[in-house]
Amino acid sequence: MKKSFRAFAFxxxxxxxxxxxxxxxPADATGxxxxxxxxxxxxxxxxxxxxxxxxxxxxEDRKSDALSLEIYGQSVKGRDLxxxxxxxxxxxxxxxxxxxxxxxxxxxxxxxxxFIQYLTSNSREVKNLLDRVNVLVVPRLNVDGAEGDxxxxxxxxxxGTHTRYNANGVDLNRDHQDLNEPExxxxxxxxxxxRPDYLIDFHHxxxxxxxxxxxxxxxxxxxxxxxxxxxPDVLQRSKxxxxxxxxxxxQKGYAKISKYPGSDNPAIARNNFxxxxxxxxxxxxxxxxADHYYEPYILxxxxxxxxxxxxxxxxxxxxxxxxxGSIQQADTSFWDTLPESNYDDYEGE
Ligand SMILES: [Zn+2]
Numbered sequence: 001m002k003k004s005f006r007a008f009a010f011x012x013x014x015x016x017x018x019x020x021x022x023x024x025x026p027a028d029a030t031g032x033x034x035x036x037x038x039x040x041x042x043x044x045x046x047x048x049x050x051x052x053x054x055x056x057x058x059x060e061d062r063k064s065d066a067l068s069l070e071i072y073g074q075s076v077k078g079r080d081l082x083x084x085x086x087x088x089x090x091x092x093x094x095x096x097x098x099x100x101x102x103x104x105x106x107x108x109x110x111x112x113x114x115f116i117q118y119l120t121s122n123s124r125e126v127k128n129l130l131d132r133v134n135v136l137v138v139p140r141l142n143v144d145g146a147e148g149d150x151x152x153x154x155x156x157x158x159x160g161t162h163t164r165y166n167a168n169g170v171d172l173n174r175d176h177q178d179l180n181e182p183e184x185x186x187x188x189x190x191x192x193x194x195r196p197d198y199l200i201d202f203h204h205x206x207x208x209x210x211x212x213x214x215x216x217x218x219x220x221x222x223x224x225x226x227x228x229x230x231x232p233d234v235l236q237r238s239k240x241x242x243x244x245x246x247x248x249x250x251q252k253g254y255a256k257i258s259k260y261p262g263s264d265n266p267a268i269a270r271n272n273f274x275x276x277x278x279x280x281x282x283x284x285x286x287x288x289x290a291d292h293y294y295e296p297y298i299l300x301x302x303x304x305x306x307x308x309x310x311x312x313x314x315x316x317x318x319x320x321x322x323x324x325g326s327i328q329q330a331d332t333s334f335w336d337t338l339p340e341s342n343y344d345d346y347e348g349e
Contacts, residue, residue, distance in 0.1 A: 042159040043301050044290050047106050048113060050079060050147050053140060056113055057082055064120035066130055072138075073186020076151075076167035079143040081186050084116050086135040088194065093322045094134040096196035096279075097315050098187075101172045101203070101269065103145020104162035106290040107304060108202035111311025112139040118316070132323040136194055137315075141183050142166050148291075158298055162291040164347075173203075173349060174265070176272035191277050198241050198280045200318065201269045202311055203349050205285040205341075206297045211258050212339025220310055221260035221285040221341050222246060223349075225274035228264065236332065237280035241318060243330035245282060246338070248317030254306035255313075258341040260285050262349050270349065283349050284314055296345060 048056060061069040070083040088094070097115070099108035116137055119126055129135075140146055144167040152169045154160050166172055166181055175184045211218050222245060224238035249255035260283055266272055270283040286307050288299020299307075321327035 042161075042291065042298060044106070044159050044161045046301055046304070047110060047290065050140075050143050053109070053113065054080070054082065057084060057116070057139075060084075060116055060120045064122055066122070066126070067116070067120050072190045073182060075142075075144045075183055076181070077144045077147075077149050079147075081141065081143065081183065082139065083190060084112075084137040084139065086119050086137070087130055088134050089131075092132060092134045093198065094136065094194060094196045095198040095200075095318060095322055096136040096138060096191075096194065097200050097202065098138045098141065098269070099202045099311075100140040100142055100146060101201070102164040103140075103142040103147075103166070104164050104289045104291045105202075105204035105286070106146065106162060107286055107307045108204065108311050109140045109146075110304070110308045111202070111315065112137050114308060114312045115315040118312075129319055129323045133319050134194075135319055136196060138187065138190070141187060142172055143183075154293075156293040157291050158293070158295055159291040162289075164292075173201075173269055174267050176269055176276075177267040191273065191279070195277060196273075196279050198237070198282075198318065198322065199269075199273055200241070200245070200282045200284055200314060201273075201349075202314075203283065203285045204289045204299075205260075205287065205349075206343060206345050206347070207288040207299050208296060208345070209258065209285075209287070209341040209343045211256055212342065214339075216256060217287070218256045218258045218341060219254060219287050219307065220249070220256075221258045221283075223260035223262045223270065223283045224335070225271045225281050226262060226264050227266050227271040227275055229266075230271070230274045231278060234274050234278050234280055238274060238282060239332035239335055240327050240330040241280050241282045243332050243334060244318050244321040244327055245284065245314045246334060247330075248313055249310060252310070252313065255310055257338075259335070259338040260349065261340050261346075268349060284311075285349060286310060294345065294347075297347070
């Protein structure tokens with residue numbers, strides 16, 4: 001179900017006009033890539049729906065011996081939850097990439113599928129990586145919300161296709177202490193089983209987050225755990241994980257990364273996994289959402305390409321840095337000066 005929205009066209013046209021005053025060359029546009037213009041059709045059918053995602057994962061699994069596909073649980077609506085497991089060699093560091101705890105934050109999963117495709121390529125480069133790092137990819141935790149298959153009305157959503165919440169209307173990224181929901185319980189069983197040393201939790205934020213006090217829109221934001229009881233060594237390794245992501249993306253013309261203004265809530269993945277499992281964690285927020293009842297959060301499809309590349313680059317760079325050990329020398333001093341985002345609207349990671 002799609003709806004065309006014209007009601008906010010004037011406001012969005014005004015904001016678009018401001019965006020045009022910023023760097024004119026799209027290659028230099030960083031966070032200011034094309035936006036949903038309020039009067040366009042949102043084409044979320046271009047994204048992998050659940051069935052297409054599962055077909056893709058099974059196809060990749062058949063293609064490569066490096067990948068074993070595991071079902072680690074079921075959603076409220078009974079959909080299987082998939083882990084793409086690229087090895088558990090003893091002595092290797094383990095990194096886990098988690099996407100789409102929020103069902104409307106879709107390009108994170110699209111990036112993860114690209115990364116899975118890369119890791120099944122059987123190239124020498126990939127073999128060298130997988131000899132040295134255990135990679136676990138958990139694409140789309142909130143499979144029901146991503147299908148819009150939920151026990152509440154989505155009549156006020158712009159596209160009517162994707163929601164943040166799971167089928168019970170619960171925000172899964174606030175359920176990591178209570179574990180009331182089958183998706184979070186399944187994920188925590190996975191974490192207990194594999195104990196990842198490093199973990200990146202991928203999300204999307206609004207479309208208008210700005211870099212510090214400037215007018216420049218960001219393409220993404222990052223944050224390490226901030227709860228006061230996180231072990232100092234875990235915090236330091238988390239900052240190094242962020243350093244690798246930041247410095248890899250800084251070289252890309254499309255990327256502009258700010259510090260995410262996140263909370264100390266221990267029920268959020270970024271804090272919880274560091275506290276409970278000693279995992280070094282990083283929150284990575286991408287620009288814009290696939291669907292929402294609040295129109296300014298919606299990005300539309302025209303920026304999909306660079307945001308999918310941004311997620312892919314974060315996954316590849318961190319995997320490479322674990323393979324060659326360079327993560328242990330990663331300079332964390334940039335965190336002290338990295339500007340926090342400024343924003344007009346804020347939903348929380
Ligand atoms: Zn999110």
